[in-house]
Amino acid sequence: MIQNTSAARSSFAQISKAIAPFTSAFKTPAGRIGLPLVLLHVLLAAFGSYLAPYSATDFSDATYVKPFTSAVDGAIPHILGTDQFGRDVFSRLLSGARSIILISGIGSILGVALGTAIGMTSGYLGGKADEIIMRVADGLMSFPSLLLALLVLSVSDSLMWLDGISSAFATGKESILVIGTMAVVHAPRVARVLRSATLTIKTQEYVDSARLRGESAYYIIFKEILPNALPVLAVEGSVRFSYAILLASSLGFLGLGVEPPSPDWGAMISDSRSILTRAPWVPLAPAAAVASLVVGVNLLTEGIRDAQKLPTELPE
Amino acid sequence: MLRFLLVRFTLIFITLAVVSLAIFGVTEVLPGDVAEAILGKSRTPGALETLREQMGLDRPAWQRYIEWIFGVLQGDLGDSLVQDRPVTEILGSRLQNSLVLAVTAFLISVPSAILVGVWAGVRQGSNADHTVSVISLVAISLPEFVTGFILIVVFSSTLGWLPSSSLVMPGSSPLDRPVILIMPIATMTAVLFGYVMRMTRANVIEALNTNYVRTAILKGLPRWQVIWRHAVPNAMLPTIAVISINVGWMLGGLIIVESVFAYPGLGLSLINAVNRRDLPMLQAISLLIAATYAISNLFADLAYAWLNPRIRISS
Numbered sequence: 296m297i298q299n300t301s302a303a304r305s306s307f308a309q310i311s312k313a314i315a316p317f318t319s320a321f322k323t324p325a326g327r328i329g330l331p332l333v334l335l336h337v338l339l340a341a342f343g344s345y346l347a348p349y350s351a352t353d354f355s356d357a358t359y360v361k362p363f364t365s366a367v368d369g370a371i372p373h374i375l376g377t378d379q380f381g382r383d384v385f386s387r388l389l390s391g392a393r394s395i396i397l398i399s400g401i402g403s404i405l406g407v408a409l410g411t412a413i414g415m416t417s418g419y420l421g422g423k424a425d426e427i428i429m430r431v432a433d434g435l436m437s438f439p440s441l442l443l444a445l446l447v448l449s450v451s452d453s454l455m456w457l458d459g460i461s462s463a464f465a466t467g468k469e470s471i472l473v474i475g476t477m478a479v480v481h482a483p484r485v486a487r488v489l490r491s492a493t494l495t496i497k498t499q500e501y502v503d504s505a506r507l508r509g510e511s512a513y514y515i516i517f518k519e520i521l522p523n524a525l526p527v528l529a530v531e532g533s534v535r536f537s538y539a540i541l542l543a544s545s546l547g548f549l550g551l552g553v554e555p556p557s558p559d560w561g562a563m564i565s566d567s568r569s570i571l572t573r574a575p576w577v578p579l580a581p582a583a584a585v586a587s588l589v590v591g592v593n594l595l596t597e598g599i600r601d602a603q604k605l606p607t608e609l610p611e
Numbered sequence: 612m613l614r615f616l617l618v619r620f621t622l623i624f625i626t627l628a629v630v631s632l633a634i635f636g637v638t639e640v641l642p643g644d645v646a647e648a649i650l651g652k653s654r655t656p657g658a659l660e661t662l663r664e665q666m667g668l669d670r671p672a673w674q675r676y677i678e679w680i681f682g683v684l685q686g687d688l689g690d691s692l693v694q695d696r697p698v699t700e701i702l703g704s705r706l707q708n709s710l711v712l713a714v715t716a717f718l719i720s721v722p723s724a725i726l727v728g729v730w731a732g733v734r735q736g737s738n739a740d741h742t743v744s745v746i747s748l749v750a751i752s753l754p755e756f757v758t759g760f761i762l763i764v765v766f767s768s769t770l771g772w773l774p775s776s777s778l779v780m781p782g783s784s785p786l787d788r789p790v791i792l793i794m795p796i797a798t799m800t801a802v803l804f805g806y807v808m809r810m811t812r813a814n815v816i817e818a819l820n821t822n823y824v825r826t827a828i829l830k831g832l833p834r835w836q837v838i839w840r841h842a843v844p845n846a847m848l849p850t851i852a853v854i855s856i857n858v859g860w861m862l863g864g865l866i867i868v869e870s871v872f873a874y875p876g877l878g879l880s881l882i883n884a885v886n887r888r889d890l891p892m893l894q895a896i897s898l899l900i901a902a903t904y905a906i907s908n909l910f911a912d913l914a915y916a917w918l919n920p921r922i923r924i925s926s
Contacts, residue, residue, distance in 0.1 A: 434625075434626055434629055437626050437630070437901070437904060437905055437908065438630060438633075438901060438904075439860070439862050439863040439900060439901075439904060440863065441863035441866055441867075442862070442863065442866075442881075442897060442900055442901070445866070445881065445882075445885050446634065446637050446893070446897060447637065448885070449884075449885040449888065449893060450637060537752070541754050544754050544756075545754055545755070545756060545867050548754070548756040548867065548870075548871075549866075549867070549870060549882055550886075551885070561754075561756065564756060564757070564760055565756070571763065571764065571768050571775075572768045575764055575768070578760060579764075582757045582760055582761065585754060585757060586749075586752060586753050586754075586757055589752040589753070589754070590748065590749060590752040592752075593748055593751065593752050594748070597748070
């Protein structure tokens, strides 16, 4: 192909090609609800700190304020009320959105990247190497992900080498361990799907012709196979993101994987058990938040699948 | 078939060996051992040494691993650090409680999900199908702690019909007060139902589009016979794979559901063991969960092979 377009235009074309599966999802009923819902969550996570009217962690005297009550003398109203310590639920929700979307997002991106690399290599190589890689993947998958996360987190105190990493990223050890667990848990599952996609694409004529032209393995994998696996990759990414959110919020509910002062949706629910009858809005807000986020991601997955005419895959 | 069985059994054995090594590795070889965990931060070096010697922690890790594994094989899982009793003694009733929960949820959700899935699949595109699909999508999207929380708010704090926690007195069985089981089972059932129903529906739709179903319709078979004799059996194969995968998921779900309702099962013990750094307990429960998972996968493979004539006859 003759490269006479400007570099900016070609990178724009690449980006638009990469997000094409997501935009195509917008043409389906499921995607029309799912995509805006996910985008809304991501935007709130990104810019929520500018929107939050109050601190997410500071206590105040205004305890048990009901949602939608008008504020006294010109103060900003507590839209979603306050909890037993007088903390603004809406501000806490926004702060929690940032941590869960960051952790789940990074965890699933790492898992998908790792899984794609392993799966495509395995599928491309074939033969003995492929068989060994897939057996190892099967073995890794035979361990429930929540259990692995619990085991890893239970020894987090002893992992001295993590101190450096966590201070370099200015975050707690728990977040790093949760992200790492997500990557390890997701990689074999992504690898399986990408491997079978690679096996199908590999037999296409355009791959044969690239091989006959004498193209390198690198070229074939990245320029021929990967672009054609993009729809599968988009679905996988979306599926992994939803499982990552479920894992992260479940860990938060169990009181693990989050540093105490920072609000977490799961932790917000478990912490408000004792005030359930007095202030049901406190756990209701994060419950609605996590539910709408996962419903949104799952609808987006459905949308991409329908738009790209991909079959329903096995879960987890 | 015999060869197939042998291969499966060998694989399970290898998987369990690797898993046991991983569990032992994560909890033992890492810096900070059981002795440090018991004594906590305020330890003196002398006390630490003595305790390490008493517990045999001064010996190399591989020796302790072999001892642990031989103990496990003989049914000795060590003593709990917190309760100072054999782990097996504590876990026996806990395992029973978890089984009651898991088996009931499984028996309710799987058959009903298959029926509803077939029902929705043959009506693809109808309003009934859309409704069922949306409900099941929401069911699989809600984390168990959210589903459980909603149930508690509705049936316990608002209506006051059901107890909000499912405590079981030591020495008694949850079956003595079945009312406490309703909400935990409902929570587990919701997600499981969603997955199995969606998979059945997708597979039924796929099977209805095949040539053999078209042939069956064209040769004048009644509709119910086309569905139940031709479409459904073929749609069942991938569904069974999903069910087996879900058993693993269920084990994770148990951990959450049991902590939502304070139900004394394996999952709650696991959380307690994590919070109290009760390593022998942690190892035992992890191994138990991994083994259950591996064995349920074996059963799923067997069911799959038994239902699939291509495997049943050829090998």
